[in-house]
Amino acid sequence: MSAERPQKDVTIFIGAVTVLSVLIFAGIFLILRHSHSHPHASSLADEPEIKRELQPFxxxxxxxxxxxxxxxxxxxxxxxxxxxxxxxxxxxxxxxxxxxxxxxxxxxxxxxxxxxxxxxxxxxxxxxxxxxxxxxxxxxxxxxxxxxxxxxxxxxxxxxxxxxxxxxxxxxxxxxxxxxxxxxxxxxxxxxxxxxxxxxxxxxxxxxxxxxxxxxxx
Amino acid sequence: MKLPFVFVLLLLLALPAPSDAQTNLASTNAVRSFPTRGLVREKPADGKTLVVRHEEIPGYMPKMTMELTVKNTSELKTISEGDLITFNLVVNADDHYIDQIRRIGVSKETNAPVAAPAQSHLSELGPGDAMPDVELLDENGKQTRLSDFRGNAVAFTFIFSRCPLPDYCPRMNKHFLSAREILLQNKSGATNWQFLSISFDAEFDKPAVLKGYGNLYRSGNNDRWLFAAIAPEVLAEIGPRLDFRFSREAGGFSHNLRTVVLDSKGRIFKQFDNNLWSAEDLAKAITTAAEVR
Known part of the structure; x- marks a missing residue:
């Protein structure tokens, strides 16, 4: 019984690693896709006023x-x-x-x-x-x-x-x-x-x- | 039993292993490394830095916006302005860099309207305005308030005792000394006036330090010239209203000069905004401000 227990833990460990790896890779994929499809969206939204052009003064x-x-x-x-x-x-x-x-x-x-x-x-x-x-x-x-x-x-x-x-x-x-x-x-x-x-x-x-x-x- | 185990594992995997950098660098002298989160405010064109508003770094820095040098510039490829990131801040005695930059999302704030610039500017105090009361810790260790001097014309200015620039704090002190001489020597002149030199470096300028510092300038006569320190939270309220500004820089402070004269009713009579004024100018302002009844 005591010999079986660690083995069970190892199985859970491997299972968890597999599931999490998939989740993490999926997450990274989604993040990358998002950043590629809207490369400047956030920066534009963030700086609506900055025209980067010398304004009258x-x-x-x-x-x-x-x-x-x-x-x-x-x-x-x-x-x-x-x-x-x-x-x-x-x-x-x-x-x-x-x-x-x-x-x-x-x-x-x-x-x-x-x-x-x-x-x-x-x-x-x-x-x-x-x-x-x-x-x-x-x-x-x-x-x-x-x-x-x-x-x-x-x-x-x-x-x-x-x-x-x-x-x-x-x-x-x-x-x-x-x-x-x-x-x-x-x-x-x-x-x-x-x-x-x-x-x-x-x-x-x-x-x-x-x-x-x-x-x-x- | 199983669930917590999975969570621990999740945590271990989710953290971008900052411990590696920490242990590698720990062997080098005085290099420290801090896993940090922040919002990318700007991605400068030089491709070597990021302007990040970062969270508090416990034991190192409060939350603030900083331009940070990026170690591996290839990590910048997927980072845009407005991104939330995690990164590792590595610092030693005279340099810093960030690495292990990971994009973890986009800030919800990015669509928020940019706040009206400098509210403090709108509420800046000018001549005729009542000076808000301010509590100070004076060189004798006593709590002192500006209102304690009501009935007197008061001139105050901001200094710090470690100030190294001769034309800054020391010049303010010399002007105060000379103006006081002019006023004291005018035997028929007003006697209801007070000079106050206020340190904005309360952490270092404890009462005893300020007393010693003040004595260097007062030439053995403490009459009507007091040194005191203002607590940071008090200064954060009153400083912007006087347009007094400072920042920590290289172990000291960079600051501007604001010398304010209050009349005997506690209203702002005159403001001297830099160091291009004379002791005579100040003595004259005090004389007039003291006559206000």
Whole structure:
């Protein structure tokens, strides 16, 4: 009797493994099928507002001048997100931006744009000090601020998602991916995002610009 | 007897064997591994990362949204934005990655409307608004409330004692010191005013720490300048309304500067939103705010 018992357990074990394997494979099959038949359904539903296209705006540059979508049209735009109180990661991203500025020094059709995620702090004088830290060229690298609402509207409508479940202890005010650098083509389409913390980002950005240029000249 | 056995087996099979990674990596120094669940918020174009809103990782991190580096990028093929996933978060002292990414479903939230941006923005306080009362733990270990200073003009600002940037917390302290000097030296001026330096790092800035820190700046005179700490849950309510923001970064904090002057009736008189103001500006604001009867 005691010898029979383990054997019975083994039978149950094998049976269970077989049944479960079938169930698991069936599950995986269903999941894969679902993801193939609706490859982007969920992402579209998730981001109804993100058009990934530069939306109209009027904001204030650090010089005090008004800058609008029209005044930067027909240029490649290299865009990042800053706050002048930044000490670590946004500092890194700005160094990459400075590198991009150096690499595109002779390409008059490229502008750099930094949008503040802390507009109340980042008044034009605060932005002037910050821009100087990174050697920003007044004509090639613009720093935009304004009332919080229009600034945040531009960032949210054109570039970054805002997390609805925002934890207070996040400086970004809920924007996801503030360490990214976005590339906008001459038609105003947001073409690609780059990880602004990576040292290779400036080169990748310039490569992308050149690639888009060569495609559009065909 | 049989049924529980089947359930145990089901559990063993269903778990994507994170224990393998754990034991392999346990031999390397200080590498830790956490089986985690989360929602894919974004699949960046670089194909190397995922932005995931993950559940609490007990003993490591509260639930939050993070951009995570993916070890085996081939695992991303079947992952889309809005997917619910399980994965293994592997961390050491200065790096992290995730692996064993498994899609377990699609979030029901994906069709939900995106919430109105930043409610906190709508309820931001401005000049003339009554400042909500806030409880603090002061440098003497005493519970202190903003309302305890009613009848005085109050200037408060947010700092933390480990703040390394000279033009941030230390500059706020120096401005407070100079503004206090201006006010104290004006013998015919108002005497109903108070300075408060509030640490948002209550966990580290215990009363004794704050007292020591404050003494570094107060040059032996504690008159009308108190250091105190605000509890995280209190700050979570009042911080957004003042547009004061911070995040933990590399062992410290990244934060903005918000210095607020209240009049003697506890209403917001003036807000200084960065570090481009002078001690004279603050002394002037205090003088006027103290005259409000």
């Amino acid at each position: 009027v904001l204030t540059e650090r010089s005090g001048a008004e800058v609008s979508r029209e005044s930067v049209s027909n240029k490649f735009l290299v865009v990042n997100f800053i706050h002048t109180g930044c000490s670590i990661s946004c500092e890194q991203v700005n160094k990459r931006m400075a590198e991009v500025q150096r690499l595109v020094a002779n390409d008059q059709d490229v502008l750099l744009l930094s949008l503040t995620i802390d507009p109340r702090s980042d008044t034009p004088p605060a932005l002037v000090k910050f821009a100087d830290r990174f050697g920003a060229d007044a004509n090639r690298w613009l720093f935009l601020t304004g009332d919080k609402q229009p600034v945040f509207d531009l960032i949210e409508s054109s570039f970054l998602r805002r997390d609805t479940n925002v934890v207070y202890q996040q400086f970004s005010g809920g924007f996801v991916g503030v360490d990214k650098i976005a590339l906008v083509d001459k038609t105003g389409r947001v073409r690609r995002y780059f990880n602004g913390l990576q040292s290779g980002a400036p080169k990748s950005i310039v490569d992308s610009i050149n690639e888009i240029r060569s495609q559009s000249s065909l």
